[in-house]
Amino acid sequence: MNYNWNWNIFWAPAPDGTGAYFWWFVDGLGWTLATALLAWAIALTLGAAIGTLRTTPIKWAVRLGNAYVELFRNIPLLVQMFLWYFVLPELLPEALGEAMKQMTPPWASFWPAVLCLGFYTSARVAEQVRAGIQSLPRGQGMAATALGLSLPGTYRYVLLPQSFRIILPPLTSEFMNIIKNTSVALTISLVELTARAQSMREFTFQTFEVYTAATVIYILVTLIVVLGMRWVEKKVAVPGLISAGGPPLAGH
Amino acid sequence: MKRISRWFVALLAACAIAGPASAQDTLKKIRDTGTITLGHRDSSIPFSYYDDKQQVVGYAMDICYKIVDAIKADLKLAKLDVKLNPVTSATRIPLMANGTIDLECGSTTNNLERQKQVSFTITHFVTANRFVSKKSSKLKNIMDLKGKTVVSTSGTTNIKNANELNVSLKLGMNIIAAKDHAEAFLTVESGRAVAFFMDDILLYSLVANSKKPSDWEIGSQAYTVEPYGIMLRKDDAAFKKVVDAAMTKLYKSGEINKIYTKWFLKPVPPKGINLNVPMGAPFKKVVANPTDSGDPKDYQ
Numbered sequence: 001m002n003y004n005w006n007w008n009i010f011w012a013p014a015p016d017g018t019g020a021y022f023w024w025f026v027d028g029l030g031w032t033l034a035t036a037l038l039a040w041a042i043a044l045t046l047g048a049a050i051g052t053l054r055t056t057p058i059k060w061a062v063r064l065g066n067a068y069v070e071l072f073r074n075i076p077l078l079v080q081m082f083l084w085y086f087v088l089p090e091l092l093p094e095a096l097g098e099a100m101k102q103m104t105p106p107w108a109s110f111w112p113a114v115l116c117l118g119f120y121t122s123a124r125v126a127e128q129v130r131a132g133i134q135s136l137p138r139g140q141g142m143a144a145t146a147l148g149l150s151l152p153g154t155y156r157y158v159l160l161p162q163s164f165r166i167i168l169p170p171l172t173s174e175f176m177n178i179i180k181n182t183s184v185a186l187t188i189s190l191v192e193l194t195a196r197a198q199s200m201r202e203f204t205f206q207t208f209e210v211y212t213a214a215t216v217i218y219i220l221v222t223l224i225v226v227l228g229m230r231w232v233e234k235k236v237a238v239p240g241l242i243s244a245g246g247p248p249l250a251g252h
Numbered sequence: 253m254k255r256i257s258r259w260f261v262a263l264l265a266a267c268a269i270a271g272p273a274s275a276q277d278t279l280k281k282i283r284d285t286g287t288i289t290l291g292h293r294d295s296s297i298p299f300s301y302y303d304d305k306q307q308v309v310g311y312a313m314d315i316c317y318k319i320v321d322a323i324k325a326d327l328k329l330a331k332l333d334v335k336l337n338p339v340t341s342a343t344r345i346p347l348m349a350n351g352t353i354d355l356e357c358g359s360t361t362n363n364l365e366r367q368k369q370v371s372f373t374i375t376h377f378v379t380a381n382r383f384v385s386k387k388s389s390k391l392k393n394i395m396d397l398k399g400k401t402v403v404s405t406s407g408t409t410n411i412k413n414a415n416e417l418n419v420s421l422k423l424g425m426n427i428i429a430a431k432d433h434a435e436a437f438l439t440v441e442s443g444r445a446v447a448f449f450m451d452d453i454l455l456y457s458l459v460a461n462s463k464k465p466s467d468w469e470i471g472s473q474a475y476t477v478e479p480y481g482i483m484l485r486k487d488d489a490a491f492k493k494v495v496d497a498a499m500t501k502l503y504k505s506g507e508i509n510k511i512y513t514k515w516f517l518k519p520v521p522p523k524g525i526n527l528n529v530p531m532g533a534p535f536k537k538v539v540a541n542p543t544d545s546g547d548p549k550d551y552q
Contacts, residue, residue, distance in 0.1 A: 002276045002485045003349035004369055015412045017419070086442060101444045105401065105428045108444065186406075187431045189439070195406060195429065198342070202407030205369035207345040 009206045010213065021200050028196030029217060031106070035113050035192060036179040042118025043125050043178065044171075050122065051129025052155060065126065072123035077184050080120055084112035085188040106190060113185035121178050128170050132163030165236060172229040176222045193217060278354055278484070278491040283327050290316050291339040291353035291483075297457045298515040299359040299377070299480070304522035308336050311515035315376055315502065316357035316482060318511075322498030341407075345369065348485060355482055355495070359454075361409060362481035362546045371492055372481030374499035374542045378534040378551050379451040380474035381410045384437075384459060387469045389446050394421065394473065401426040403436045403445035413476045414449045433458060451478055453529060460525045477534060477548045496544065503539045 010022045018024075054065035072080070089097035101108065136159060144154040186195035197214040201207050282288050292308045293300040300310040317334070324332040337353050344360070347353045348370060362372040383402070385391040394417060404411035406429035418425050428445055430436035437458045440448045448455070452470060459468045482499075484492060502508050512531055519526045531539075534551045543550060 001349055002351070002487070003345075004486070006368075016415050086438065089442075098443070101442065102401070105426050109428075187435070189403075189406075189428050189430050189435075191406070191429050195431075199407035199411075199429070201345075202341060203365060203412070205345050205366045207342075207349075 003208065005209065006206055007209055009204055009209055012204070014200075015203055021204070024196045024200060025193065025213060025217065028191065028193035029221075031110070031190060031192040032179065032182045033221070035110065035117065035182045035185060035190065038114045039117035039121060039182075040175060040178050042114070043121035043174070046118070046122035047125025048129055051126035052133065052160065054126065054130045055133045055159075056151065065130075069123045069126050072119050073127070077116075077120055077181060078187060080116050081113065081184055081188050084116040085109065088112070109185065109188050109190040112188060113182070113190050117178055117181055117185070121174055121181075124174055124177075125171065128167045128174070129163065132167035133159050135166060136162055162241065165233075165238065165241065168229065168233050168236075172226060175225050175229065179221055179225065180218060276351065276485055276488055278488050279323075279327065279494065281351070282323060282332070282354065283329070286329065286331060287333040287335055288320055288323065288355070289335040289337050289353045290320075291337050291344060291347060291356040291358070293340075293358040294338055296359045297461070298520045298527060300357050309521065310357075311511060312357040312359065312376060312480075312482065314511045314514070315499070315508075316355055318502050318507070319355065319373075319482070319495050319498045322501070323494055326494050344483065348483060354491075355484055357482055359451075359480050360483050361451075362479045362544070363409065363548075364546045367486075367546050369486065370483050371486045371488070372483055372544050372546065373492065373495045374503070374544050375479040375481050375535075375538050375551075376499070377453065377480040378532060378538060379453045379478045379480065380532075380534075381413050381449060381476040381478065382452045382455060382471045382474055383447040383449045384455045384468055384470045385440065385447040386467055388467070391447055391469075391471070393471065394423070394475075397423060397425055397447055399424045400447070401428065401445045402447045402449060403428040403430050403439045404449040405430050405433055405436050408450070409476065409478060410449045410451065417475060437462070449475075453527075456527050456529055460527055461523065477551045479538075479546070479548070479551055481544065481546075496542075500542045503542050508539055 010025070011020045013019065014021045014024055050065045050068055053061045054069070056062065075083075089100045091097070092100070103111070140158055140162070141154055144158040149157065182190075182192055183194035185192060186198070191199075193214055197210050201210045204210070290313075292310075292313060295301050296310070296312075298310055299312040300308065303309045320332065320334055337347065339347055339353060339356060339358075344353075344356050344358075348356060359377070360366075360372075362375060366372075383391075383394075383397075391397060402414065402425050404414050404427065411427065411429060414425070414427055417423065418427065428436075428439060430439055433450060433454055436448050436450070439445045441462075450458075452474065455470050459465050459470065462468060482495070484495060502511075509531075514520075516527050516529045516531075537551070545551075
């Protein structure tokens with residue numbers, strides 16, 4: 001290896017006069033988190049609604065839900081970013097499209113990125129919610145009906161509370177994914193963590209230090225998500241309901 | 253947890269050991285293996301790119317092949333294999349550091365900051381920072397950009413320069429950082445920004461390859477000077493000496509004019525477009541007095 005390591009590079013002044021390169025990472029992380037959290041709010045809300053619709057006996061709702069999931073899950077994320085950023089403003093009425101394009105940076109990149117990630121991830125969440133509900137024994141729904149609960153009531157009091165507890169682990173993965181996927185937004189000029197790392201690499205040529213720092217930051221953030229979600233899992237666990245943590249009971 | 257921290261310490265120690273750059277003898281490596289590896293770009297027209305037959309061609313490639321000939325003669329080798337390895341701006345440094353490529357033939361800007369990590373041979377092109385805009389928007393000079401949204405490619409000296417101009421001239425421009433040149437150009441094409449700051453030679457090539465070249469105008473004023481250099485490993489004086497000598501010979505013999513004409517004043521593949529960029533005064537100066545300086549002042 002012929003490489004000059006320089007870990008102090010993060011304290012060197014950045015060329016845009018805003019102080020040390022270190023602050024670029026702080027700023028980039030801020031945009032990464034803002035994008036991920038807002039998109040996650042959209043993904044969770046929409047995903048839960050659509051996933052639930054897909055298990056109802058209402059035929060058209062199921063079909064609509066299926067179409068939604070296939071649309072957003074089958075198009076690569078990068079392509080979806082471009083569609084939101086470059087294609088959507090051209091399809092809208094001219095005044096609205098023009099307004100979208102003329103938003104002050106970084107908002108013109110931020111909002112398409114949030115919407116794109118939100119919708120993309122919502123399709124994945126919807127699939128998990130559907131799988132969670134369908135993993136429950138069929139008797140659960142029947143028993144609820146026998147008790148006189150309406151369809152919304154059955155979901156609200158019987159099916160959803162159980163299925164959400166089941167799908168917490170895969171939801172944790174989705175939450176981590178959405179944080180890491182924000183880096184795709186750099187292709188539509190959102191200056192988040194990875195974009196900051198790339199610029200710094202170009203200015204300093206200290207490739208390894210720059211990407212090590214970015215990697216460590218991503219790992220720390222996702223680690224916080226893992227720990228947080230584990231805490232949530234424990235907090236909402238109903239003893240005996242799902243064999244969370246415990247060994248499966250022996251047969252007979 | 254204890255085990256994890258122990259791993260981490262081991263990892264840091266490994267980095268520390270790898271720390272001091274070991275001077276590498278590229279000439280010895282070339283002699284021993286009978287091979288030299290050239291790093292090239294995939295779409296840096298006309299410097300280094302794939303043509304319509306998927307062959308790597310370009311101005312920097314022709315120069316690199318001349319350097320390879322000189323190395324072969326210097327080492328008195330009967331045969332020297334040339335391996336081509338594609339690189340991007342993200343991979344060029346690691347691949348140079350770990351010995352995968354010996355020369356990077358493309359359009360990499362030589363500056364003092366970067367010289368802390370790599371070396372550059374004699375400058376093979378001098379470009380300048382300008383902006384391109386649509387003719388219909390009638391933007392003549394930088395003062396016309398007051399309060400407008402402009403774009404440049406992230407991580408370039410051009411975006412740095414645009415930021416500086418913005419502050420020093422109190423322009424109040426919004427500056428978008430695009431991922432790459434093609435996307436930045438698209439940003440202006442789609443109306444999100446009115447002007448794109450970039451090395452003029454890249455702007456000429458983007459305009460020439462656009463849907464309607466006559467719609468575009470490149471500003472007459474240049475805001476900075478950027479020397480391009482072929483990159484090699486740092487602290488390898490023997491290798492640099494051979495490469496520099498080859499470049500100097502190329503310039504002194506006038507052979508450079510032939511190569512320059514071929515790529516900048518005649519139609520080039522893949523589309524047969526003529527960029528029509530005559531040799532500028534700063535580069536003529538370099539040809540007369542070859543220099544590997546990374547300081548823009550030396551080119552003005």
